[in-house]
Amino acid sequence: MNESNxxxxxxxxxxxxxxxxxxxxxxxxDVLASQVQKVEYHWLSIDDLVxxxxxxxxxxxxxxxxxxxxxxxxxxxxxxxxxxxxxxxxVLNNGEIRNNRKTFS
Numbered sequence: 001m002n003e004s005n006x007x008x009x010x011x012x013x014x015x016x017x018x019x020x021x022x023x024x025x026x027x028x029x030d031v032l033a034s035q036v037q038k039v040e041y042h043w044l045s046i047d048d049l050v051x052x053x054x055x056x057x058x059x060x061x062x063x064x065x066x067x068x069x070x071x072x073x074x075x076x077x078x079x080x081x082x083x084x085x086x087x088x089x090x091v092l093n094n095g096e097i098r099n100n101r102k103t104f105s
Contacts, residue, residue: 047059
């Protein structure tokens with residue numbers, strides 16, 4: 001095989017590899033996009049939260065925790081809501097995790 005044939009063969013192989021890399025990037029982007037779409041948030045009202053928490057916690061206790069910024073919570077307008085995943089983390093960590101509260105008007 002002469003030098004010119006080797007160069008042509010290498011160029012073809014490089015082009016094939018580039019096409020395969022492009023395809024892999026597209027597949028990876030599709031997988032990432034499908035995973036992002038699967039993320040769902042489970043929101044709890046205060047009534048749902050008192051039923052969900054262990055040890056029969058009262059609404060008054062939860063409101064106290066909210067006013068002291070002890071429990072992760074969010075306000076959407078005037079409505080107080082709780083993200084289940086944040087509550088789970090908070091409970092599992094003995095109430096020591098506090099994510100920043102977000103308020104939406």
